Amino acid sequence: xxxxxxxxxxxxxxxxxxxxxxxxxxxxxxxxxxxxxxxxxxxxxxxxxxxxxxxxxxxxxxxxxxxxxxxxxxxxxxxxxxxxxxxxxxxxxxxxxxxxxxxxxxxxxxxxxxxxxxxxxxxxxxxxxxxxxxxxxxxxxxxxxxxxxxxxxxxxxxxxxxxxxxxxxxxxxxxxxxxxxxxxxxxxxxxxxxxxxxxxxxxxxxxxxxxxxxxxxxxxxxxxxxxxxxxxxxxxxxxxxxxxxxxxxxxxxxxxxxxxxxxxxxxxxxxxxxxxxxxxxxxxxxxxxxxxxxxxxxxxxxxxxxxxxxxxxxxxxxxxxxxxxxxxxxxxxxxxxxxxxxxxxxxxxxxxxxxxxxxxxxxxxxxxxxxx
Numbered sequence: 001x002x003x004x005x006x007x008x009x010x011x012x013x014x015x016x017x018x019x020x021x022x023x024x025x026x027x028x029x030x031x032x033x034x035x036x037x038x039x040x041x042x043x044x045x046x047x048x049x050x051x052x053x054x055x056x057x058x059x060x061x062x063x064x065x066x067x068x069x070x071x072x073x074x075x076x077x078x079x080x081x082x083x084x085x086x087x088x089x090x091x092x093x094x095x096x097x098x099x100x101x102x103x104x105x106x107x108x109x110x111x112x113x114x115x116x117x118x119x120x121x122x123x124x125x126x127x128x129x130x131x132x133x134x135x136x137x138x139x140x141x142x143x144x145x146x147x148x149x150x151x152x153x154x155x156x157x158x159x160x161x162x163x164x165x166x167x168x169x170x171x172x173x174x175x176x177x178x179x180x181x182x183x184x185x186x187x188x189x190x191x192x193x194x195x196x197x198x199x200x201x202x203x204x205x206x207x208x209x210x211x212x213x214x215x216x217x218x219x220x221x222x223x224x225x226x227x228x229x230x231x232x233x234x235x236x237x238x239x240x241x242x243x244x245x246x247x248x249x250x251x252x253x254x255x256x257x258x259x260x261x262x263x264x265x266x267x268x269x270x271x272x273x274x275x276x277x278x279x280x281x282x283x284x285x286x287x288x289x290x291x292x293x294x295x296x297x298x299x300x301x302x303x304x305x306x307x308x309x310x311x312x313x314x315x316x317x318x319x320x321x322x323x324x325x326x327x328x329x330x331x332x333x334x335x336x337x338x339x340x341x342x343x344x345x346x347x348x349x350x351x352x353x354x355x356x357x358x359x360x361x362x363x364x365x366x367x368x369x370x371x372x
Contacts, residue, residue, distance in 0.1 A: 018042030021073030281311020
């Protein structure tokens with residue numbers, strides 16, 4: 001059952017070894033291959049067996065994760081797999097009724113922890129319901145949702161009244177436990193107090209992702225160096241390929257030069273194959289306007305960070321914030337300073353790739369084929 005599944009119109013259900021809990025893997029054929037839904041993930045003590053099965057998935061992806069309710073034998077494994085960086089399971093969407101779903105036999109912290117994981121990993125949460133609860137309305141038709149490949153889901157329960165009762169119980173138990181509802185700090189503290197729910201490599205053990213927007217907007221000042229302003233700047237063109245080589249040119253000089261070029265060619269912007277960022281990625285040599293007017297497939301940073309701390313975080317952030325999606329950051333050194341941009345949380349948000357030198361090689365090479 002662990003091998004690749006083909007889009008042959010069949011529906012497969014695997015009942016995974018979840019000890020006294022539930023964990024079901026549903027697979028079906030879609031136009032692109034395979035759809036997958038995981039329903040619950042068992043208790044903590046069953047997690048290793050479940051993780052072993054999930055590691056066998058060819059691309060470590062689940063289209064839909066459904067947590068039916070907050071009992072420990074359903075939610076503990078869900079917390080572990082959502083926080084397990086070594087598993088690296090990507091999740092398209094999760095259906096889970098969070099804060100309004102506490103039963104009196106459980107502590108509320110499990111739900112708060114899972115809610116924090118969902119938010120921190122930016123997983124789509126009840127997106128098919130506009131972010132609201134998954135429920136069966138008291139009147140009218142039952143809610144029906146269709147997934148890729150024709151899989152049809154009809155929500156039969158819970159009802160609105162059940163959700164309201166559980167919401168009240170959740171709030172009361174949170175109050176007794178001294179855990180503010182929706183508190184990220186409170187949920188993380190609760191998670192730390194429960195080592196059995198923390199995998200060896202946890203997403204939430206990493207430092208917070210950098211605030212790209214704040215960094216990009218924090219860039220201040222401009223390079224006014226006379227030698228830098230005199231840099232030779234070349235636009236290399238080979239068929240449809242365009243590479244901009246900028247030396248250490250100042251923003252004022254480059255802005256004027258680009259403006260002249262665009263005016264001559266009657267363009268508002270000039271798409272580039274590669275844009276070598278001026279002055280090794282100094283915070284004072286790149287602007288939002290330049291990035292907007294020169295959208296590139298690859299932004300190249302030439303620096304090892306040892307002398308002036310280049311490339312500056314705000315310069316890289318400016319490229320991500322104002323540049324096109326599906327671009328690539330290219331670094332000619334693989335150091336912790338450069339490696340910080342290889343962050344799945346940022347890549348998921350800004351849709352970019354990162355390139356470093358291959359292991360054992362000095363520098364990095366880019367090769368393109370000239371279009372006829």
